[in-house]
Amino acid sequence: MKEHKGMRPQDIVVLLKLIIDSDQEIRIKDLSSKLYISASEVSESLNRSAISGLLNPQNRSVNREAFLKFLEFGLPYVFPAQLGPVMQGMYTAHSESSLYLSFSTEEKLVWADNQGKERGQTILPLYPSVVKAVKKDRILYKLLALCDIIRIGNSSDKNKAIWQLREVFQSKVSI
Structure with missing residues (x-):
């Protein structure tokens, strides 16, 4: 081993x-x-x-x-997120469209992406290739956005993100 x-x-x-x-x-x-x-x-x-x-x-x-x-x-x-400069990219964390209304902050967060249409403060994704991968996998996108909330959110938002991940993990239903 x-x-x-x-x-x-x-x-x-x-x-x-x-x-x-x-x-x-x-x-x-x-x-x-x-x-x-x-x-x-x-x-x-x-x-x-x-x-x-x-x-x-x-x-x-x-x-x-x-x-x-x-x-x-x-x-x-282990993998904390740090805020970077405002750039164009694709929304992540609570800014991801399906999560936006469920969380407390209105601050826009993005993964930097030259082809992205949104603008916001950047955070580095867990792995550089996820920006490309999530463009073809909406479920992965949402799960990684929830992980970013855990990495950067306040305790209330982190609890909501964990609850949503638990729901996905316990069911076979897509989100």
Whole structure:
């Protein structure tokens, strides 16, 4: 077994995609092409997640309860978000269109993207390729936006985001 050298931000993205696609056969090359992460990085991510107990390596099923606890209690400390300059991009966190009315702040947050149509204060996404990946996966977009709320939001907003993630993790219903 490989040595665990700590979680990396792309591990969150891979685990979220595994939850979204849990009803399908999951192959490394499919994850790689959908997430724009190299196959070797996806493989390493799966190994790290298995070692940490967040993934069953036999069937590649996510330990959803453990993962949710990691997101709630670890994500803002392990992968904190910092605000950057105002730029054009695509909305994230509470600014994402389906989340906008559910959260308390009106501040616009974006992932920088030259092709983006929105403007706001930037935060770095968990992994650079997510901006490209979420353009083809609306569910992944919303889940990553919820993760950004956990990374940067106030405690009330973080609790709402965790509640919404729990609802998705406990059901097979798309959001």
